[in-house]
Amino acid sequence: MGRVAVQALRPQADGGRLQALRDFLGSRAGVAVAVVLALVGAWALWASMRAFVGDSEAAAASRDRLFICAQTGASFRYKVQEGTSIPVPSPYSKAETGYPAELCYWTADGQVKSEPTPVLLNSYIGKEEPTFCPDCGRLVVGHNPVPVPGSRPPPTRDQYRPRSNDRR
Structure with missing residues (x-):
């Protein structure tokens, strides 16, 4: 994990944890992590819908x-x-x-x-x-x-x- 990610996970006395997360997501590494998480989420949604909806018996x-x-x-x-x-x-x-x-x-x-x-x-x-x-x-x-x-x-x-x- 990068230095910014570790900082984002540390408790901040001044309530700056949210700001640290914003900073991380604004970085190249943060964007890459967000894209990967979005793709994994989209795949999981697709797989569950396919299994749930699928072909009817008819x-x-x-x-x-x-x-x-x-x-x-x-x-x-x-x-x-x-x-x-x-x-x-x-x-x-x-x-x-x-x-x-x-x-x-x-x-x-x-x-x-x-x-x-x-x-x-x-x-x-x-x-x-x-x-x-x-x-x-x-x-x-x-x-x-x-x-x-x-x-x-x-x-x-x-x-x-x-x-x-x-x-x-």
Whole structure:
């Protein structure tokens, strides 16, 4: 510590301790210490805010998504980053064949499943026909809704009639 700093810390009989601190902060060494303390304080504030604020659970969940391999039909989790394009690399085919999975929540007899089935939408792979769940045979659409009490199950392949046929 410099001579001025030591003087600033000594008790002053005349109450000049504050003046000694002002003198120290007016010196080159004092300015350097003040700048370093300000930088350390700014870093500490940034680090604590980053840890405290961070990503919400919803933001984290929106990045960690369920995908399905178009080649194998196997589902996998993939962490979406900024700039990620679809299809994503599949760990099963080792190629870019991963598409977002839609979840089917129904059984063949129209009951709600405890574990949903991941389904690959036909629209992702260039097919125009509607998508039906391979497990229950019910219609699956983009942003497939989660059933709520009293929900009616979607139609099966046999029950489904495209809207274009309704207009005839």
